[in-house]
Amino acid sequence: MKYDLCVIGGGWAGFNAAQRASKLGKKVCLIEDKEIGGTCLNRGCIPTKAWVAYSKQNYSFPDIQTKASQIIERLRQGMQFVLKSRAIDYINGKAKIVSCDTVRVGEDQEIKAKFILIATGSTPRELPDLKFDHQKINSTDDILSWEQLPKNLLIIGGGVIGCEFATIFKRLGVEVTILEIESQLLPGIDGQLSKKIAQVFQKAGIKIELQKKHGEIDLNNFEKILLSVGRKSSLDGLWEDSGYIRTEKDSIVVDHELKTNIPNIFAAGDCIGGYMLAHVASYEGELAVKNMFSEREKKDYSVVPVSIFTSPEIASVGISEEKTKLSVEEYRIATVNYLSIGMAHIFGDTQGFVKVIVGTRSGRILGANIIGLEATELVNIFSIMIKNNLTIQDLRKTIFAHPSISEIIAEVAKVLE
């Protein structure tokens, strides 16, 4: 039997691609060499967010791990159920592309398919002079299976992952130091948000060292080190060493339709580099399938939300104040503090603000930068508005339910009046 689509990788990109193809009536198989769910479910978003949530609720470290594992197991079962109910063949094994329509699994199983989607994800990146030893120098993968807490932890890399784990481990009583080579935590994020989270971290006792490399400090002072300096695409052994799929900087090169240099092989998710976010992977997986089997559509990253589960939470979409130079139009900025929102008082968490950038003449919402309660949920509202070119006037005429956290978005429109 020849499949319409063979998906390699059961993470967010692959799983959503397989589902979509199946909805289009295509015969699909999905090959995964580890657990269904990929980085997001097993070693990324889900465990991290569970740890963030449970450390806030004062669970012990072992209890946090147990609870998180139970959730992961339940979600895996849910994904397996979806695959089954959609009649997608799931194959557990290591895939190798042996020709443009053949994938070998393990030693002897050969899969034939009209299209192949590579969605093999990524793994934690090392530094040229600092490698994981999985004892002292750890990746996020290692950390998730720690049996006990260290006395102190050095986090090398103050990006999203570094800041999330700083939040978690500080709450659990670990002494935390963050080392960041750039001049701010969360490089690329609006400077005001970054400054605010740095203040909160410092107040909580997290030590922050900016514009410093690991060579400049004594690593012997730390019991454990988390190296969180980004991720690299997972492509090992995916095709013959001689190579026929084009890569650049360790990631697969794709065109606007997510096609590789081989016309019937597509790629999506972390393995093509770029954002390396679960929701982008999901978008790409579905888009690749669309481009294989239905109308063609170019990839579009104009509105991609980013969310960071620190405490308070951070999220942003569209342009930040620093990037307003990139905007073609004049802009105004509106900032509303959570202090003005009744529901934030009820939840006892009034720190933070929502900062929105709006086109002066058009009224179009160009960007939202949020630090505070429900930042991720709020950013999704902005994503809808920005993607659909809604203006601040469109927002103004909407009645928001009271009391709610999202009322803060309605307040933004009032400020700009």
Place this chain on the structure above:
Amino acid sequence: MKYDLCVIGGGWAGFNAAQRASKLGKKVCLIEDKEIGGTCLNRGCIPTKAWVAYSKQNYSFPDIQTKASQIIERLRQGMQFVLKSRAIDYINGKAKIVSCDTVRVGEDQEIKAKFILIATGSTPRELPDLKFDHQKINSTDDILSWEQLPKNLLIIGGGVIGCEFATIFKRLGVEVTILEIESQLLPGIDGQLSKKIAQVFQKAGIKIELQKKHGEIDLNNFEKILLSVGRKSSLDGLWEDSGYIRTEKDSIVVDHELKTNIPNIFAAGDCIGGYMLAHVASYEGELAVKNMFSEREKKDYSVVPVSIFTSPEIASVGISEEKTKLSVEEYRIATVNYLSIGMAHIFGDTQGFVKVIVGTRSGRILGANIIGLEATELVNIFSIMIKNNLTIQDLRKTIFAHPSISEIIAEVAKVLE
């Protein structure tokens, strides 16, 4: 001095109207005979939602009351600060309209104003044969100052307020019975939501008596009774008994611009009847001011969200399945369960669903009916989409941040593909 606007009532309608007029450069005074903030802040949304939140966190009854009072006091101070910073004159006293441009406060203070806005709110309604004695038969106002919990409580009226207080008191260990004259709890709400909350209530041990009047049961079996059968406009002593402002069914009659029968006297909020919701009051207060001082605009209740802080939370906007007959177009229904959302698993609350009604041909979102986590926040997203005529296709192309609760809205679009 003659004011541009004299607002009578410092609740949501009056406060927002005063602010808006002040932003337009108008000289405004605001008269309130009780506390700033009206029913919503002092005796309605805010204390109820605080009680809901704190009873969930297992605070004791006295602690819940103390914490709620502190929040109310803080929010009052915030409102007073806004009035001051906007140079709105705040007068504490009982207002009487003595002519079309004169309001008397107390015995001898006379306020002259070009426009008057009546925003005097509402009070709990009694039944013809069952009156508040504030001992056994209580209004929500009485309940908020209870010093101790009764052993059991009969709630007459299973609407929004009745269901919210049933949630609170059951959690606090009180035996609760709800009596509802209609055939479902929360009359007017989507039948599936109503059925679901009835199941949850029954499982929690709340007794529900439908299609029954209080005359049919023995009130002696109950230590306390909450009579929550609606609210009536507060108009007592607002003008001379001889009367010059037209009322109907105890509420002020207004035209499409919220004008009363006297051209420079407007009314907004609960005192004109209708929804009796804080966010509608706020909308009306602002609209009245717009119609007084800037461009004219007719009131529009086409997209008004409703939210109910039971557990799980309920919220809806647009049409429900029962009301699809009112829709001019053919429709499809998509239902997504919280069970499919990772973030709901992390929060340990996967009960409930989002049920969306979409025009078959247009793809327009016509209504959303939600029971589950963050229902109120989610309904605000639907309000924006419905108000701005977004379609399910517009929703489909938006990338939602993962993991989040609002991803459930993106799932709705997938279901309808």
